[in-house]
Amino acid sequence: MKLFGSIPSPYVRRIRLLLADKHYEFVNLNIFSDEDRATLVRLNPTRKIPMLLDGDQVIFDSGLIYRYLSDKFAMEPLSWPQENHLMLINAANDSLVELLLCTRSGFDIAEDKLFFNLQRERVAEVLAVLDQLAEQGQFSDWNYAAISLYCLLDWIEFRQLWSLEPFSALQDFIRVNHDRPAVQSSDPRHSV
Numbered sequence: 792m793k794l795f796g797s798i799p800s801p802y803v804r805r806i807r808l809l810l811a812d813k814h815y816e817f818v819n820l821n822i823f824s825d826e827d828r829a830t831l832v833r834l835n836p837t838r839k840i841p842m843l844l845d846g847d848q849v850i851f852d853s854g855l856i857y858r859y860l861s862d863k864f865a866m867e868p869l870s871w872p873q874e875n876h877l878m879l880i881n882a883a884n885d886s887l888v889e890l891l892l893c894t895r896s897g898f899d900i901a902e903d904k905l906f907f908n909l910q911r912e913r914v915a916e917v918l919a920v921l922d923q924l925a926e927q928g929q930f931s932d933w934n935y936a937a938i939s940l941y942c943l944l945d946w947i948e949f950r951q952l953w954s955l956e957p958f959s960a961l962q963d964f965i966r967v968n969h970d971r972p973a974v975q976s977s978d979p980r981h982s983v
């Protein structure tokens with residue numbers, strides 16, 4: 792099995808953490824370099840990372856890769872509430888990816904514009920809900936939802952995208968999981 796992605800991507804890191812005790816090859820791509828973009832375009836029409844190659848089957852999208860791997864390795868499924876938590880995490884993550892791409896495209900995302908306002912409102916609301924869920928202990932098991940939350944929060948801090956200061960339960964969650972060996976070995980700060 793080959794996993795294609797970049798080291799900083801929170802969506803890619805989820806799968807690396809999920810596969811922490813499995814044998815696979817990680818192919819580190821810089822999707823904005825000409826050579827690596829050619830690999831991305833050849834394998835994945837959506838032109839997003841991650842993607843997984845298993846035999847001659849390519850699977851796109853972290854969510855589908857998760858389902859594929861959980862089937863292949865008979866992992867314990869998430870409950871419906873946990874699936875819902877994952878959707879919350881994805882919603883905030885997608886909005887922050889869009890905002891980061893806007894910043895990199897030269898836009899001022901602090902401007903009072905519909906697109907920016909919608910993303911910012913979504914991120915603020917979702918982080919507040921995730922903080923309440925963390926306070927209730929909903930992320931105390933290290934399952935795919937908790938892994939995805941960790942990858943989102945750590946990427947937010949790494950890229951300085953949003954202040955996590957008001958969210959004490961989310962900060963506790965980061966502290967509790969920070970020293971896991973797979974978290975440490977996949978930390979983008981150790982590789983860029």
Ligand SMILES: N[C@@H](CCC(=O)N[C@@H](CS)C(=O)NCC(=O)O)C(=O)O
Pocket residue numbers: 800801802803838839840841851852853854888
């Ligand atoms: N729904 C996708 C989202 C993946 C995603 O947004 N990946 C980002 C990197 S973190 C990407 O490839 N962005 C490139 C682009 O949007 O052109 C998934 O879960 O895999």
